[in-house]
Amino acid sequence: MIIEPRTRGFICLTAHPVGCEQNVLNQIDYIKSKSKTDGPKKVLVIGASTGFGLASRIASAYKSYAATIGLFFEKPPKEGRTASPGWYNSAAFEKQAHKDGLYAKSINGDAFSNEVKAQTLQLIKDDLGQIDVLIYSLASPVRTHPDSGERFKSVLKPIGGTFTDNTVDFHTGEVKEISIEPSSGDDIKNTVAVMGGEDWKMWIDQLNAAGVLSKDFKTVAYSYIGPSLTEAVYRKGTIGAAKDDLEATAFKITDTLKNIGGKAYVSVNKALVTQASSAIPVIPLYISLLYKVMKEEGIHEGCIEQIERLFSERLNAANIPLDDAGRIRIDDWEMRDDVQAKVLELWKEAKTETLPQIGDLDGYKTDFFNLFGFEVAGVDYDKDANEMIDIPGLQA
Template identity: 40%
Template sequence: MTERVIKPVGRGFLFLDSHPAGCEQLVRDLTAQVEARTPDKHPVALVIGSSSGYGLAATIAGLARYGIDGVGVSFEKGPARRTATAGWYRTAATAQYAEQAGRKFHFVNADAFADTTKDEVLDLVAKEFGAVDYLIYSVAAPRRVDPRTGTTYQSALKTIGAPYTTKSIAFEDGEPQLTEASLDVATDEEIAETVQVMGGEDWTRWVDALAERKLLNDGFSTVALTYIGSELTGPIYRQGSIGAAKAHLEQTAKELSERDGVRAFTSVNGAAVTQASSAIPGIGLYVSLLHKVLGEKMQTPIQQSIALWDQLTGEQTPDLDEDGRLRLDRWELDPAVQAAVKEQWDAVTQDNIATVADAAWFFAEVRRLYGFDVDGVDYDAETEVDVEWPTTA
C-alpha cells in the first residue's frame, strides 16, 4: 500500500502523474449523468479502447443505460516509480461500478493491435458470453506493430498538399498563450503509415476474428468512432494525414456492411477535450472557442455516447447522413455555431484570449483527464496509488 499526496506536474498538456481519487470520482460523475433503461435483455459488447475519451464514455453509457455485459480492451501502465496512467485508474473505477450494478464486464490490459490480444479476448467472450451483439472500436494510438509482418507503422500529424500554419493555444503557469503552429506536408509513405495506424485494417481484423470463431450474435452491429470537425481545423485534421486515415475507416465501414450478418457504421462524434485531441495544434483553441459560444449546450462525450447507444439499440432512429455515417456532431457543425466560432477565431489575440476563448475551462478539462480539478476530491490528502487492475473471473 502506497499513499501519498499527488500534485499535477508536467509540461504543456502532458502530466507525469494521475490522481486515483480524481479519476474514480470522474467515473462516478459520468455514471450519474446516465438515465437507465430497462432492456429486454442485456446486450454483450466488446469495446476496443475503453479507458479514455469516447471509448470510456461509450463503455460507461452502455453499462449505465442498457446494462451491457462484455469486455473492454485498453493498453495502460500500472503504478511504478510514477503513478499509474489515468486510464488505469478510470478502468478500475469503471469495473467497480459494473460490479456494483450487477453486470459481468471484464477488462483486458493489452495491445489491441496484437493477434495474441484478440485470441485472449475472444477466448474470454466465448467462455463468458458465447457471442457479442456490439463491437465499438475507439483506438487512438501513435504507432502500430502489425503482428503478421512485424512492421512498425508510425502515424504522422501533417498536412496534404501544402504546409499550413494555424493559431493554437498553450499555457504558461496556467495562463493562456496564443501561439502559432506550423505543419509540414506529409510524404506518400507517411500518409500510408498513418492509414495503417488509424485506418480500418485492425477494426476489420477484430470483426474477422469474431466471425471466424462464430462469436457474432444475430443482428450484430459494429461502429468505429471518427471525427470530421470544422473548416477551421480542416487543413490539419480532415484534409491532412489523419483525415486520410479517417476516410479509410469510413470506407471500411461500407465494406464490412456488405457482409452477411454485419451492420457497420462510423460514428461522427463532436469536438471534445481528450488526450488525443489536445495534442493536435489548433484543436485546443478551436474547442475553447466552441465552448465559449455554446456553453452548456456543447454536448459532452457521455451525452453523445448515450445517443450512440440509443441509436444502436433501436431506441432511437439512427441519424445517418448521405454516406451512411451516424452523425452525433450536428450540434457542432450547425452553420450559426460555426459562424460564431469563426468570428471569435478571427478576433482572438494574446490580449483578449482569456475572455474571447474559454481558456480556463479548457485548461481545467485537460487537468481532469488526469484526475485533477475534479469537484469533491481533497487534493491535499494522501491517496492510494497502488490500485490493482480489475481481475478477470
Template identity: 40%
Template sequence: MTERVIKPVGRGFLFLDSHPAGCEQVVRDLAAQVEARTPDKRPVALVIGASSGYGLAATIAGLVRYGIDGVGVSFEKAPARRTATAGWYRTAATAAYAEQAGRKFHFVNADAFADTTKDEVLDLVAKEFGPVDYLIYSVAAPRRVDPRTGTTYQSALKTIGAPYTTKSIAFEDGAPLLTEASLDVATDEEIAETVQVMGGEDWTRWVDALAERKLLNDGFSTVALTYIGSELTGPIYRQGSIGAAKAHLEETARTLSERDGVRALTSVNGAAVTQASSAIPGIGLYVSLLHKVLGEQMQTPIQQSIALWDQLTGEKAPDLDEDGRLRLDRWELDPAVQAAVKEQWDAVTQENIATVADAAWFFAEVRRLYGFDVDGVDYEAETEVDVEWPKA
C-alpha cells in the first residue's frame, strides 16, 4: 500500500504524475452520461487504444449502452517512482465498472503494433468469447516498430509543401499566453514514416490476424477513428504529414471493405481535448475558441461515441459522406460555427485571450486528462498509488 497526496507537477500540457481517484471519477462520470440499452445479444468487441481519448469513450459507451464483452488494448506505464500513467488508472476503473455491471471485458497492456500482442489478445478472445463483432481502432503513437522487419518508424508533425506559422496557446501559472508555433516542411521520408505509424497498416494487420484465426463473426464491422478539422488547423493537421497518414487510413477502409465479410469504415470525429491533440500546435487555441462559440453544444467524445455505437449496431442509420466516412463532426464543421470561430481566431490577442477564448475551460480539461480538477475528488487527501492492472 502506497498512499500519498498527489499534486499536479509538469511542464506545459504534460504532467509527471496522475491522480488515481481523479481518473476513477472521470470514468464514473463518463459512464453516468450513457443511457443503457437492452440488446438482443451482447456483442463481442475489440478496442485498440482503449485507455484514453476517443478509445476510452468508445469502450465505456459500448459497455454501458450495448453491454459489449471483449478486450481492450492499451500501452500504459505501471506505478514506480512516479505514479502510473493516467490511462493505467482509467483502465482499472473501467474494468471495475465492467465487472460491477456484469460485463466480461478484459484489458491487455501491451504494444498494439507487436505481433506478440495480437497473438496474446486473440488467444484470449478465442478462449473467452469466440468470433468478434466489432473492432474499433483508436491508436495515437509517436513511433511504431514493424514486427516483420524490426524497423522503427517515427511520426513527424510537419507541414507538406511550405513551412507554416500559427497562433497557439500556452499557460504560465495557469494564465493563458498567446504564442506562435512554426512547423518545418516534412521530407518524403518523414511523410512515409508518419504513414507507417499512423496510417492503416497496423489496422489491416489486426483484421488479418482475426481472419486467420477465423474470429470474424458474420456481419463483422471495424472502424478506425480519424479527424478532418477546420481550415484554421488544416496546414498543420489535415494538409500536413499527419493528414497523409489519415488519408492512408481512409484508403485502408475502402480496401478492407472489398473483402468478403468485412465492413470497414473510418469515423470522422469532432475536435476534443485529448493527450494527443493538446500536443499539436494551434489545436489547443482552436478548441478553446470552438468551445467559446458552442458552449454546451460542443459534443464530447462520449456523446460522439454513443452516436458511433448507435450507427455501428444499426440502432440508427449511418451518417455517411460521399467518401463513405461516418461523420460525427458535422456540428463542428457547420459553416456558421466555423465562421464564428474564424472571427474569434482573427480577433484574439494576448490582451483578450482569457475572454475571447475559453482558456480556463481548456486548461481544466487538460488537467482532467491526468485526473486533476475533477469534481468530487479530495485532492488534499492521500490516495492509493499502487493500483493493479486488471486481471484477465
C-alpha cells in the first residue's frame, strides 16, 4: 500500500515501515561510528520503542554489544492499517541486531501490570540470568495500578494559577496565545501516580527480590527541567510534580540496592521533538527557537546523539558527575547561559511572520514527521510499502 501521513493535532495516525527502518539504521550507523565502550552487557529498556528509550537500546547494543530486552506497548499492524511507529522501530532494530549477532527480544504489553513484570522477570531468568542496567523511559498518559486496579490519568496543567503565553501550531506556523487553567482536585496526585517514581521502584524491587540484578547494577530514569520560559506549565506544573517524585525515588531505590552495590540515577535530558513533547503547549515554540540557536552554535543533538554522549561521558565514568540534587545533567548544552539568553531574546520577537526567519520550525516539523517514518531522506514514499511487519524477537 502507499502510506501517507495523516495527522490529527500533535499525533500522526499512520506510520511508514520503511521510513521507520531507515531512521533506526541511521541511529545504528551513528553509534557504530563512535568508539566502543566496556559498558553493560545485559540491558532491560522499559519504553524501548521510540525516543530516548529506543536510542538507549541502540546505544547499549552497539556501544558495548549488550544483549537487550525491550519492553513497550505498541499497536501491531492490520491488513490495510499501519502499526504504530514504535512497532516498526522495534522490528527494524531487532532485524538488524539479529543480523549483527546480537541478542534482542521484546515484550509488547502494559509495563505497569504485574503480568508483564512477571513475564519480563521470567525472560531475564531464562535467557540472561541477570541484567546490568535498567533504563526506565516510560511515557504514558494513563496508568492502571497493578494492585488496586485504580486508573489514573495524567494532566498537563500549571499549579496555583492560569498560565498564559505563546505557542505555535507547528503544522501551520501560526504563533498564538494560549491559556491553561490551573490544576484542581486530584490532578497532581493522578499525574504523579502515572509519571512519578512508584512504578520504577516496583520494577526494581521485584527484580532485586528475584536476584536478577547484577553486582554494581545501575538503573536510569529520564527527566526534564527546562528553562524559565516553560517552567510554569512544565517543571512547576503537574508534570513537574511527577518529575520531582521520580527524582526523589532514585534515592529510595539506591538505598534498597545497597546489598548489591547498585545505584539509581535520573538523567535530565535535552528538549527534543518526541510524541510526548509535541503535546505540551509552548514547548514546540521553545524547541523551534532552541534548535535554531543550538544549530548555529554547532551543539545541536537529536535523541541518539544525546544518549551516546550520556553513555560515553556519564554512565561509564568512574565517578559519574552529578548536580547538587544528585542528577545527571546531559541537558548541559541546552541550559548554557549564552544559549538560553539567545532563546529568550528570540522569544520576545516570535510571531507568525518572524518565526520562519528566527526559528527552526522546518527542523521541528521534519523531526516530528521522522518520528512516524515520514520525510526521511532516501526513502521513496511513492512505492508500495508492506505494512504487515513482524518483530523477530517478540515474545508471546
